[in-house]
Amino acid sequence: MDSMQKIPAVVIFAPTACGKTALAREIFGRGGLFGFKGTGEVVSADSQAVYRHLNIGTAKPSTEEMVDLPHHLVDVVSPEVQFGVGEFLELADEACADIHSRGKLPVVLGGTGFYVRSFLLGLPPTPVSNPELRAELKKRLEVEGNGPLFHELKLIDPEYARKIDLHDGYRICRALEVYHSSGRKLSSYELPTELREGYGFCTIVLVRDRDDLYSRIDRRVDMMFEAGLEEEVERLRSMGCTESTPAMKAIGYREFFSGGSMSTDEIK
Numbered sequence: 037m038d039s040m041q042k043i044p045a046v047v048i049f050a051p052t053a054c055g056k057t058a059l060a061r062e063i064f065g066r067g068g069l070f071g072f073k074g075t076g077e078v079v080s081a082d083s084q085a086v087y088r089h090l091n092i093g094t095a096k097p098s099t100e101e102m103v104d105l106p107h108h109l110v111d112v113v114s115p116e117v118q119f120g121v122g123e124f125l126e127l128a129d130e131a132c133a134d135i136h137s138r139g140k141l142p143v144v145l146g147g148t149g150f151y152v153r154s155f156l157l158g159l160p161p162t163p164v165s166n167p168e169l170r171a172e173l174k175k176r177l178e179v180e181g182n183g184p185l186f187h188e189l190k191l192i193d194p195e196y197a198r199k200i201d202l203h204d205g206y207r208i209c210r211a212l213e214v215y216h217s218s219g220r221k222l223s224s225y226e227l228p229t230e231l232r233e234g235y236g237f238c239t240i241v242l243v244r245d246r247d248d249l250y251s252r253i254d255r256r257v258d259m260m261f262e263a264g265l266e267e268e269v270e271r272l273r274s275m276g277c278t279e280s281t282p283a284m285k286a287i288g289y290r291e292f293f294s295g296g297s298m299s300t301d302e303i304k
Contacts, residue, residue: 042236043136046076047144049152050242053252056145057097057105059242064143065105077135079128080109081146081155084286086124087115089272092265093288095256108135115272115283120206121154128155132235156239158232160225163218173209178280182208193221203285260288 046064050056057078062068064076080086084094088111097107108131113119128151132142146152177185185208190197192215200207211222231237244252269292277284279293 042234043132043142044236044238045132045142045144047146047152047156047237047239048242049081049146049149049239051244051249052095053256054242054244054249055252056147056242057101059240060143060145061101061105064141065101067104072141076141076143077106077108079131079135079142079144080107081124081128081144081148081151082109083119083124083148083151084283084288085110085147086112086119087117087283087286088113089115089275090268090283090286090289092260092263092268093286095260115275115277115281118206118282120210121150121159124151125154125159153227156231156237157228160227162214162222162225166213166217169213169216170209173212177205177209185209185212188212193223195223196221199223203290205280205285206282266292 048056048060060076060078063070064072064074064078066074068074078097082094084090085096086109087094090096096110097105101107102110109124109127112127128144132144135142144152144155146155173185182202182205185205186197186202189208189211193211196211200211214220214222214225265288269289272281272284272289279290284290284293
């Protein structure tokens, strides 16, 4: 594709509490201090912010921030919906095309490293989903819990199992589905190494001193509890959310279901 046809996209990546949103707002927001003010719109690459009703624990942008710098891919699915990188990539591409068509600049903000990497490089060419097998694995997950399936994955594909954790039921099932569908381990499918066509990327990675970052995370967690994180989880419970609800696998929420409550030290 000719470079003149490519969609320009700024990609800002950093660990949580590093100041991504503040930087994007300072540069691209309507009240920005630089020549880019009012030119950008954010495409969130956060695997938790996509869920409605998860507000405090995901540190979603405030109404003021959303007015100043519009965000896409925030509050797009209900907690019970399984949302993965494939769905993210499809919606992110649609959002970037829409933003670009209106003369604005897509600013991809993450967040979730796997989402950002997939946006830049694309997904490996794994087999097409097998609905019957996926449904069978999902049923096993509900009945048996994550443990037995994760143990099975560690025996089949230890390399991939090391990259995920026991709580990630979606990826556990996907890896088992790929193996039983194709006879190949998911880790055997090579990740793309070339940037995706169709975009002109400008990538910004933010870093902070470790002690400073941990201090900022501590403050953020304290603020979440002060803002009512425990009450938010109780509201989600009252809506029918359980530990098997996809959105409740998110860090900051799943800990409440392991013992019914959580301290600031546990979330840190």
